[in-house]
Amino acid sequence: MPGVNVRNFSIIAHVDHGKSTLADRILEHLGAMGERDKRDQTLDTLELERERGITIKSTPVRLNYTRPNGEQYVFNLIDTPGHVDFGYEVSRSLAACEGVLLLVDASQGVEAQTIVNAYLAIDSGLTIIPVVNKIDLPAADPEGAAQELEEVVGIPAEDAIFASGKTGAGVPEILEAIVERIPPPPGDPQAPLKALIFDSFYDAYQGVILFVRVLEGTVRAKDAVTLFNTGKDFEVDKVGTFTPGLIVSDVLAAGSVGWIAAGIKDIQDAQVGDTVTSREHPTLEPFPGFKPAQPVVFSGLYPTDTEDYRKLREALERLKLNDAAFSFEPETSEALGFGFRCGFLGLLHAEIVQERLEREFDLDLIATAPAVIYRITLTNGEVIVTQNPAEFPTRDRIELVEEPYIKMSVMLPEEHVGPVMQLLQERRGSMVTMNYMGKRVELVYQVPFAEILYDFHDRLKSISRGYASMDYEIIDYREGDLQKVDIYVNGEIVDALAVIVHESKAYSLGRKVVDKMAEVIPRQMWAVPVQAAIGGKIIARATVKAFRKDVLAKCYGGDISRKKKLLSKQKKGKARMKQIGTVEVPQEAFLAVLSTD
Numbered sequence: 001m002p003g004v005n006v007r008n009f010s011i012i013a014h015v016d017h018g019k020s021t022l023a024d025r026i027l028e029h030l031g032a033m034g035e036r037d038k039r040d041q042t043l044d045t046l047e048l049e050r051e052r053g054i055t056i057k058s059t060p061v062r063l064n065y066t067r068p069n070g071e072q073y074v075f076n077l078i079d080t081p082g083h084v085d086f087g088y089e090v091s092r093s094l095a096a097c098e099g100v101l102l103l104v105d106a107s108q109g110v111e112a113q114t115i116v117n118a119y120l121a122i123d124s125g126l127t128i129i130p131v132v133n134k135i136d137l138p139a140a141d142p143e144g145a146a147q148e149l150e151e152v153v154g155i156p157a158e159d160a161i162f163a164s165g166k167t168g169a170g171v172p173e174i175l176e177a178i179v180e181r182i183p184p185p186p187g188d189p190q191a192p193l194k195a196l197i198f199d200s201f202y203d204a205y206q207g208v209i210l211f212v213r214v215l216e217g218t219v220r221a222k223d224a225v226t227l228f229n230t231g232k233d234f235e236v237d238k239v240g241t242f243t244p245g246l247i248v249s250d251v252l253a254a255g256s257v258g259w260i261a262a263g264i265k266d267i268q269d270a271q272v273g274d275t276v277t278s279r280e281h282p283t284l285e286p287f288p289g290f291k292p293a294q295p296v297v298f299s300g301l302y303p304t305d306t307e308d309y310r311k312l313r314e315a316l317e318r319l320k321l322n323d324a325a326f327s328f329e330p331e332t333s334e335a336l337g338f339g340f341r342c343g344f345l346g347l348l349h350a351e352i353v354q355e356r357l358e359r360e361f362d363l364d365l366i367a368t369a370p371a372v373i374y375r376i377t378l379t380n381g382e383v384i385v386t387q388n389p390a391e392f393p394t395r396d397r398i399e400l401v402e403e404p405y406i407k408m409s410v411m412l413p414e415e416h417v418g419p420v421m422q423l424l425q426e427r428r429g430s431m432v433t434m435n436y437m438g439k440r441v442e443l444v445y446q447v448p449f450a451e452i453l454y455d456f457h458d459r460l461k462s463i464s465r466g467y468a469s470m471d472y473e474i475i476d477y478r479e480g481d482l483q484k485v486d487i488y489v490n491g492e493i494v495d496a497l498a499v500i501v502h503e504s505k506a507y508s509l510g511r512k513v514v515d516k517m518a519e520v521i522p523r524q525m526w527a528v529p530v531q532a533a534i535g536g537k538i539i540a541r542a543t544v545k546a547f548r549k550d551v552l553a554k555c556y557g558g559d560i561s562r563k564k565k566l567l568s569k570q571k572k573g574k575a576r577m578k579q580i581g582t583v584e585v586p587q588e589a590f591l592a593v594l595s596t597d
């Protein structure tokens, strides 16, 4: 029977609980990593990932395991992204497995994403192998962490394996547990093809490479296939497995994890969660739960140098080839000129895209404050959807505005509950439940999504001394008293600075933004007023003071090197500025709304 000696599994954990490090030890143990090309964290491929220490793209790897009794096994280890922005990708990666290693840092215990990931695994019907990791740390409390897992997620503490990705302790036990506890993949190789896409990337020569888990049937080169949800037809060029490089093979049969190249040119046609089936003998039911990638956070990206518009467009097109979740369309701002309105899965995704644009494509960008999608019913009955504050209709045209809400789960030590509840209250949150687990508490709240875009995570971390962790999902749209606050610089309205805010916060936000702007806009030869207004009525005002003296006047005549130094300093400061009327406005000003109170 095929698949009997195969095990498909994934490692899930809260951020930084040591997933990549442990995966490396496993690879090393199974001889998949020569000492020579051993680098830290082989599974994290993008350069940015390495620097930020987070897993963005899942990279599967096929491993050979020989048990102490001589039996041979094939393991497919599927890495999952470790951040809340990529929750859907995690769920699809899990759907490609029969089991997971659920890692918990022995010194930290259960965190918000431990719980969320554990429930994702439980919901997918997977076998969970609890692993208490980092037992080498002096502050480790392995029994305590195992006990927490039992209390919070209901996984028996005695099932836990104690391990360390650093020393390799526990790795042999983990490998045996994978064989013994995780079931072999089911599926009939004779049935019509049903393969789940759990990731993809774009290759300049072969087009899109689909990462698939074959659930039923078989697939080989020359097969005619259909993508179930997107409805497109393709002919398979090649199939293969991962080592983690791509190795060509003859066939992928039910139970396998591998890749398919089918000359797919557009990553939009190859959405994560879609099902690949045979054109002639299609499966009746696709794999359930397909969701097209949907951006939820939007922001404008503009080149600081208008000459770079075309370069930016090319960079966005290139980036989009590899990222189906990212969207962009041209937009024009009176203040910033020509740019793009871009959509992301979350704030981290937005930051990653912007950083990649600047680094890989050598662009200097101005990003506007992130915004969510609003649903607006106009007085004439028409319903419009917008994520651009600049396009918000005037108040007299609005009947009602609805905004997205999230369900948020926060895990934290008991002693910080008060301040965290207060923070959630300030963010217009309402409590759903509060669960005590020993000395720790899980708070579940419903909060407007927009409220967490601005400095929420930083505040949460600082008031909990770094101990609180959170996770969230968007649940629905609800009516809110929302208003547009306009910002004027030197008497001119700056469309790209407009923000949507709840009525109760409009004044304080206006104040905060103008103060921050007055602080970051460089002094000019004359005083520059910065104002916040609602519907033309000024609600806050600050002034960028004029220079007291010309900077260069000080060194008049004398010291030429000092003069040069000053000028070069000024030149450096010019980077990332945008000319608005006669005033140069730096990037920071566009994100003034994000600044911590």
Ligand code: GTP
Binding pocket: 013, 014, 015, 016, 017, 018, 019, 020, 021, 022, 041, 053, 054, 055, 081, 082, 133, 134, 135, 136, 137, 163, 164, 165, 166, 167
């Ligand atoms: P994400 O990909 O962001 O989810 O992180 P991760 O879970 O893959 O964590 P990673 O493996 O990057 O480890 C996070 C940090 O913990 C790194 O600084 C590691 O060096 C450290 N670390 C990982 N495993 C161990 C361990 O067993 N013992 C000790 N002492 N440190 C560890």
